[in-house]
Amino acid sequence: MPPPEDSSQPRLAAGCRWGAENRGTENKPGNEEERVILFPEGAIKLQGTGRQVLERCDGQRTFAQIIAELQAKFADADPVKIRSDISQFLEQLRHKRIVDY
Amino acid sequence: MIPNPLALIAEITHRCPLHCVYCSNPLELAAVSSELSTAEWIDVLQQAGKLGMLHAHFTGGEPLARPDLVELIAAARAAGLYTNLITSGIGLAEPRLKALVDAGLDHIQISFQDSREDSANWIAGAKAHAHKIELSRIVRRYKIAFTVNLVIHRQNIDHLDEMISFIEQLAPERMEIAHTQYYGWALQNRAALLPTRVQLERAVEIVAAAEKRLAGRIRVDSVVPDYYGRYPKACMGGWGRRLMLINPAGKVLPCHAAEIIPDLTFENVREQTLEFIWQQSPSFQRFRGEEWMPEPCRSCDRRAEDFGGCRCQALLLAGDAAATDPACSLAPAHYIVEAALAEANSSAAVSQPAPASSFVQLQRQARDLWSYRTNPE
Numbered sequence: 001m002p003p004p005e006d007s008s009q010p011r012l013a014a015g016c017r018w019g020a021e022n023r024g025t026e027n028k029p030g031n032e033e034e035r036v037i038l039f040p041e042g043a044i045k046l047q048g049t050g051r052q053v054l055e056r057c058d059g060q061r062t063f064a065q066i067i068a069e070l071q072a073k074f075a076d077a078d079p080v081k082i083r084s085d086i087s088q089f090l091e092q093l094r095h096k097r098i099v100d101y
Numbered sequence: 102m103i104p105n106p107l108a109l110i111a112e113i114t115h116r117c118p119l120h121c122v123y124c125s126n127p128l129e130l131a132a133v134s135s136e137l138s139t140a141e142w143i144d145v146l147q148q149a150g151k152l153g154m155l156h157a158h159f160t161g162g163e164p165l166a167r168p169d170l171v172e173l174i175a176a177a178r179a180a181g182l183y184t185n186l187i188t189s190g191i192g193l194a195e196p197r198l199k200a201l202v203d204a205g206l207d208h209i210q211i212s213f214q215d216s217r218e219d220s221a222n223w224i225a226g227a228k229a230h231a232h233k234i235e236l237s238r239i240v241r242r243y244k245i246a247f248t249v250n251l252v253i254h255r256q257n258i259d260h261l262d263e264m265i266s267f268i269e270q271l272a273p274e275r276m277e278i279a280h281t282q283y284y285g286w287a288l289q290n291r292a293a294l295l296p297t298r299v300q301l302e303r304a305v306e307i308v309a310a311a312e313k314r315l316a317g318r319i320r321v322d323s324v325v326p327d328y329y330g331r332y333p334k335a336c337m338g339g340w341g342r343r344l345m346l347i348n349p350a351g352k353v354l355p356c357h358a359a360e361i362i363p364d365l366t367f368e369n370v371r372e373q374t375l376e377f378i379w380q381q382s383p384s385f386q387r388f389r390g391e392e393w394m395p396e397p398c399r400s401c402d403r404r405a406e407d408f409g410g411c412r413c414q415a416l417l418l419a420g421d422a423a424a425t426d427p428a429c430s431l432a433p434a435h436y437i438v439e440a441a442l443a444e445a446n447s448s449a450a451v452s453q454p455a456p457a458s459s460f461v462q463l464q465r466q467a468r469d470l471w472s473y474r475t476n477p478e
Contacts (some may be wrong), residue, residue: 001317013274015208015246019155020181036155038183040208040246040275041322043107043155097246097274097320 001094003087004063008101010090011059015040016098039098053086057099105153106379110346115162118191120226120473121214123252123287123294125357130477135350139169143176145347148375150180157182165192171200178205185210190236191229198239208246211237215257216267223454224256226463226473237271248275253304254294256451261304265311269319276319278308280326284358288417290471295445301329328438332403333410333426340388340412345379353378355385358413362422388412393423397431
């Protein structure tokens with residue numbers, strides 16, 4: 001299965017969803033931004049860039065748009081690296097059937 | 102401080118329209134009259150949510166046999182839990198499925214016994230196969246996760262590739278290929294179910310190839326056969342580390358089979374809270390951590406990986422729940438597993454599905470091969 005293309009519209013796969021606020025996280029002061037995605041037989045905790053990426057996987061935005069938004073948001077980081085990291089991240093989640101694109 | 106449990110396994114009834122010969126339910130099934138009420142289950146689900154659990158797995162028996170299932174799914178979802186229904190599909194038509202989805206069902210897991218109808222019905226002891234296929238098509242109309250579960254063993258493993266292609270056509274997100282684990286009815290029927298080494302090695306290759314071929318489309322999860330492994334499985338992710346199982350009568354267990362362990366008393370949700378049971382009950386403390394471990398586990402590098410294996414298997418095979426799991430090649434009692442394997446490998450014979458007009462007839466014909474799971478009173 002190939003990595004996402006610019007026109008792909010990544011979204012959470014069927015039966016995968018965000019957990020309610022503060023469920024399954026260790027949110028303490030200074031760590032308010034952790035959220036959890038629930039899927040069959042598991043859950044992943046997300047914070048930082050991972051959370052920023054998946055919150056944009058709404059089936060509306062294209063992969064190119066998501067990349068552009070995050071390149072703008074993290075202007076200090078290498079834009080080429082941002083792109084390849086996110087592409088790999090989504091491909092991995094697709095293999096786990098947490099994301100579709 | 103003991104970390105919170107992650108998931109609740111809700112065995113809501115032991116009634117089942119199927120009679121699978123590999124069923125992992127205990128031989129002593131919970132009577133219908135002992136089952137928790139709707140209100141009791143709802144209270145348990147709310148407690149599970151407050152304890153910080155993430156998943157509720159509804160299983161049985163056949164959970165659809167409970168007329169209040171929609172209500173229970175809704176209660177689990179309201180408590181913040183991810184809801185999973187593990188089912189044969191018997192008793193489910195589209196209106197009820199829709200009601201379950203509307204109530205917040207996240208994931209449905211349908212078991213198949215084989216790709217071939219005669220063999221599937223023979224293993225299940227019921228005419229169920231055709232209905233499962235029909236139901237799978239209906240499931241795909243809803244936006245929920247769909248897993249097909251296939252239990253493999255000596256009698257069906259030779260056409261595993263055919264079974265994988267069959268599952269592929271049902272288009273689930275996930276397929277779970279599980280080697281039979283020998284508890285309850287499966288242990289009783291072990292001689293008919295344990296594959297040969299040749300069968301197993303071929304199956305491992307087929308699963309690996311399928312994983313690669315289906316990557317990104319269908320996730321393949323497999324459960325390895327511990328009898329053929331070098332090390333035991335990390336049963337339940339460790340005793341009292343992740344999971345709580347509640348049986349139909351409200352008994353709270355660290356795993357499916359724990360009730361067979363003598364000298365352990367299990368608390369009931371009718372008398373104690375889940376939090377108390379998780380934190381303080383002697384049964385959940387008994388094999389938690391490393392204090393209880395015998396050698397060779399106690400000084401083993403793998404003790405934090407497999408936790409000494411399965412306590413119930415240690416009891417069933419070695420007669421001592423505190424022994425190293427005999428599936429482990431380092432266990433003093435490993436010779437017991439080796440003897441079972443030697444027997445399984447002494448002949449490659451498999452049986453032929455027996456056509457029968459009734460379950461009673463099927464049972465009689467198969468008497469020398471295996472016993473079918475019965476139903477609770």
